[in-house]
Amino acid sequence: MRIKKRLDWFIMMNNIFLILVAAVCVLPMIHILAISLSSSAIAATGTVTFWPKEFSLTSYEFVAQRKAFWDSMLISLQRIALGGAINVLLATTIAYPLSKEKKDFSLRAFYAWAFFITMIFGAGLIPTYMLVKELGLIDSVWALILPGAVPVFSVIVLLNFFRQTPKELSESAFMDGAGHWRTLWSIYIPISMPAIATILLFSLVGHWNSWFDGLIYMNNPSNYPLQSYMQTVVVQKSFTTLTPEEAKVMAKISDKTLKSAQIFLGALPIICAYPFLQKYFVKGMVLGSVKG
């Protein structure tokens, strides 16, 4: 009886502790949302915690009118669409041949090493930057897509998935006279949809969250994707993208509420996609990182 009571005590403390841990993870986001929805005067005093005070949408109205914000949003959308498609296409066409055994694909080891080496050795920032520059990609959306076109981690996830596909399926397809392309298209891809969804999400989130490449490869700030734009506005506090009229309005709104609104909007797509992310990431990650 005494032991039982002590166990309940543990469970209670454990529950409280873990709820606190979870709260620490989400409260910063809630705080930012609360500030963005408060009036600028009260936000500046630092008394807003997790619920808006003097509810106001002024900051969001201001952001909604900012052309630079929407332009960069468009570039981000273009980037995730093109980047996601290219990443998935290349991951599939690399993973399929590599999933074959040596007797079916003589050069397998050569290619596997070629891709593996890129995982363990990188040329570093400057040579990559110079190459992108020499290729004339500066200020083009392709500078954000082509250097990372081959997602090696996704290749590994997909490769493991392909390997688990029963051999009988592809063998019977070959019996029927189908070639590799057809087998990939009509057998492997339909069966691997969960894995493909996983790597697509990997790549969409990666492209959405990238900011540094935009910062260095775009000379003209009007070509920034959203996260690079946010980096300059929120972190560097640079207002070079501000028009004179906007600067006037800015004087009336506190910097704090405006920043918070933009931070929240930048995170919003991820929060909306989060249920899917959670579902697929857990699967893909466990598959990719600890397959033993």
Added chain:
Amino acid sequence: MIELNIKKLKRELPLNLMILPGFIFIILFSYVPMAGIIIAFQRFIPAKRLFGDQQWVGLKNFKYVMSLPNFDNILWNTFYIASLKVILGLVVPIVIALLLNEMKHVLLKRSIQTAIYLPHFLSWVVLGGIFIDILSPTNGLVNTLLNKLGLNSIFFLGDNKWFPYTMILTDTWKDFGYGTIIYLAALTGINPNLYEAAQMDGANRWKQTIHISLPGIQMVIVLLMVLSLGNLLNAGFDQIFNMYSPMVYESGDILDTFVYRIGLLDAQFGVATAVGLFKSVIALILVSTSYYFAYKFADYRIF
């Protein structure tokens, strides 16, 4: 024999064609930049182009970097911040996963998991913006709380005493949920009969953790520990770049931020490439060693 080979080649041709576009991409965007490392041995002038007629200077760029008074400091910051991140990044997820595993309430357990993975998916631009706000010394959330408790405000992002630990803690905060998933998956794979048998023998919760749970996830722990060896020089460019300032260069400047500043801001391409190469070579040794051990001890294979 030759006929057989031709047949084999013909059969394998589609596989070669299929992998070709990806192969061309890594040649162009991974291997050509590797060749571009020659910049480290040149007095590089961008107008004369990459692989152009540049002046060769031997090891001068490396000697210059080594002679910089703050280079040792940058190297130490990188290693110090990265290794503490690696240690916390291993320990915290194991502890949280073990505690979550004890939780009986399914819905609550799932809600907590949902909450702790969330920060992992947000960029350091977003999170940097948030932390700059809540750690602000004037009216940030954290300092307001500290003041209410009767403590003095701390300038987390502007004080060299605090900056590295702020980086380490906020990074652990962002990513521990991600590591927790793996350990939880391993914990659910443990045979429940083992716990029942232990309870029969009178083992308490602590004994069960020590003798069943931990040994049950031992392989995963070893594997992740070994793989994290490769991160000993990754102090986290994205994070530090978005939260540091000249005030905390002394304690927070790392190799990657240094390369960015001397390379792209000061346009000393040769020197920056030399520092980058220095880091890449050490990283190569660390990562290869970690993969080798992972392969040896956990039979871990990548391809």
